[in-house]
Amino acid sequence: MDIPTTINTIEYFLKFLGGIAGIGSLVFAIYQIIRAQSQPTGLETGSANKLLKTPYLIVASVLFCGLAWVLWKPLPIQLSWVWELVLLVIGAVLFFPGLLLYLWGMQTLGANFNASSGFGVRLRQNHQLITSGHFAYIRHPMYLSVILACWGGLLMYLTWTMLAFAIMMLGLVRRAHREEAALQIEFGGAWEDYCRRVPGWIPRL
16 A cells, blocks of 8 residues: 555544544534523623523524535645645644543533633523633633644644634634633632632643
8 A cells, every 4th residue: 555545544534533523522512502501590791691592502503513514615725645644643633632621621610511602601500610620720721622623623624614613713712701701700819819820721831
C-alpha cells in the first residue's frame, strides 16, 4: 500500500470516528439542555427569560443543525498529501480531546449544567459553584474545549460548516463574560476568591 493510499485510509477512519463523536456529543448536549428546562429557575440576567425557553432552544438547535447540513461543502483548498496529513493530525489532537473535556465538564457540572447565551444567563435554583474537575484549573474549560474542538474539526474536515462553527464559537468569550457577571451576583465573595485562585482560560503552570 503506497503512502497516499495509507493516508486516505487513516483520514477516512479519523473523519468517520470524528463524525460519530461530534454528532453524538451535540445530540447529548442538546438533550441535556432541553432536560435542564424542567429544573427550577434561579437568577436570570439579560434576555434569558425570553431567549432560553424550550421552544426557542429547539428552534435554535434545528437551525444550527440545518446550517451544518447546508454548509457541509469542502473549502476550495488544494493541499499536498503531506499537508493533508499534518492538518489531519493537528486537527485530531484538538478535536477528540476537546470533545472529551466538554463531556467531562458536563458530567462535573451535573444538575448545574444549563443553557446560556451571549444575551442572557440562567442559573438554576440552588445553583452551586463548581470548582472541581478541570474547573479547578481554568474557569471556562467547557467553552475552551468547544473552541478547540471546532478549530480541530476545521483542520480535519476543511468544510464551510466547520469554518463557520470555528468563527462562531469565538463568541463564547462574550458568553463567558455574561456568565461571570451572573456568578458574581449569585456567589459574591466565593466567586471573587475563585477568580483570584483560578485563571479564566489558560491554566497556570
